[in-house]
Amino acid sequence: MSTQLDDRTGVNLVPVSAAPRHTRAPGRFPWPWVAPALLVAALFTLGPLVVIVVFSFMSRPPQGGGVIYEFTLEPYVNFLFQTDFLGNTTFDPRYLSVFGDSLLQGAITTIVCLLLAFPIALWIATRPEKLQNVLVLLITIPFWTNLLVRTYAWMLILNDNGIVNSGLNLFGLPKLELLYTPMASQLGLIYTFLPFMVLPIYASLAGFDFRLAEAAYDLGARKSTVVRRIILPLATPGIVSGVLLVFMPAFGSYVQPVLLGGGKVLLIGNLIASQFGDSRNWPFGAALSVIILIVLMIALIAIALYSRKSGKKVEISL
């Protein structure tokens, strides 16, 4: 505490020793205070994830839900093969195709959201400051609106007597089967996750220094070149973050395929739910969850590699 010994002349007469390396920043708490939050997260985020991995190697009880603690690889074998009652094991592509459908719906959702979100984010970021704030508010309101509400809204639109079909009726056109189709589920996913893509991209473009664009124009760049060579690289961390925030929940979605896809759309999310619900095959449901977690791991590793290679820090936050 050498500071207290300073005289008031502004000349420091006391040799100031170098600060010890591990002093706390003033106003901060010692590190053990991270424990309470970490404990809760460890118990209710990490704990369950460990349990689900363990469950995926366990056996089913003769009836009912839950697991018996006997190691087996059966749940993972079930994913690719089926065994009939004679004990013949044959390759079974049904679950693999559910996995493929989920990947596809997740990918389509991500691509469409990106194609819509990039222009939205760029347009907002290039408005005057006051308008920018209002527009960001407009994007965040749907973001904070209940997921069920946003999904239900499409049920009203696509219903047999919904807005679209009433409109067709007025023109004397036949009704279309819109609700309870893969198309409806896909549309619901795009609608639900669009704000998740806009916000991170906007965050990386906000405060864009237009002198950069000016310099490029002065050097004879065209608009498309400015977008490609200046704006896109700036937006990339936001795009990467947005892709993760949209792809993962869309890939593991449950509400949209159930409410908008009806019984016709089976994605890995509602398959998991049914294993823990009516089918009562917890180990298989757990194995499917582990498969989702593996996809998440791959995505996170890809992002880590990208930030290492490009030297850009990607923050996954909203």
Next chain:
Amino acid sequence: MTAPAPARTRPSDEPGGVAPAIRKPPRALRLHDFPGIAPVAVFGIIFLYVPILITTVYAFNDGDSALVWRGFSLRWFGEVAQNTNLLNALIVSLQIAVVATVVSTILSILFALSVEQLRAKGSGIATAILTAPLVIPEIVLAVATLGFIRMIGLQPGMLALMLAHTSFCIPFALMPVRARLKSLGSSYFEAATDLGASSWQMFRRITLPLLVPGIISGAVLAFVISLDDFIISNFLSASGATPLPVFLFSLIRRGASPAVNVIATLLLVLAIVVTTITFLQSQRRSKQHA
């Protein structure tokens, strides 16, 4: 959103305020506009609003069906207000949200103030653990939590719901607090130390008051996230402990109805109120810092 936005210069402003000597080529006149961007953006924003606005309009329908317009009335708002099952679900949701908000906010404040004391790697891992619920598909977390509480001998119900909600509310309560702390810099705290504040005085009189805007935004977000959560709640609810979204889902499964339109509208109003509050807060804050 880390660095403060640089002062916007008008395209005609040259550094130093000297009038440009050379006239710019016409294509550079409208620097802020890129062809084809505006229509897509406007379409996107309209696309976000049309469905929820349609739902809102139909909430004021007088008819008995969700979709056949029979004139304007507030009738269904009255009907919904008298639905005891719905009110019970709302009370359950509010209880869970209050507990989850209070606990996750306190934990977030402690965490935000101490995480920087960990070495870089440690703080990265700690933050990753806390923010994991943002990227893990909710269905996985839901079934995993169900398995986990069974394993530790809990049953689905109020306690399980409160614990799980607290856990996934932490990232939302934490982010605004950390952002606020970052924007404050270290000068306030150094000044307080120099003036001889004890740790407790520092926390009571300096840190806590300065963090209030971040704490309020974080708490509000956590509250809404808890109130809106469906998937995890669905797996942890029990009879007598049915949160509002789980009740709403069971109504929706029976098909579109005027009652659902009304509940949807009320939830939309909640979202608008909350977002606007946090927005106005951040506006005030940026004015103070200007």
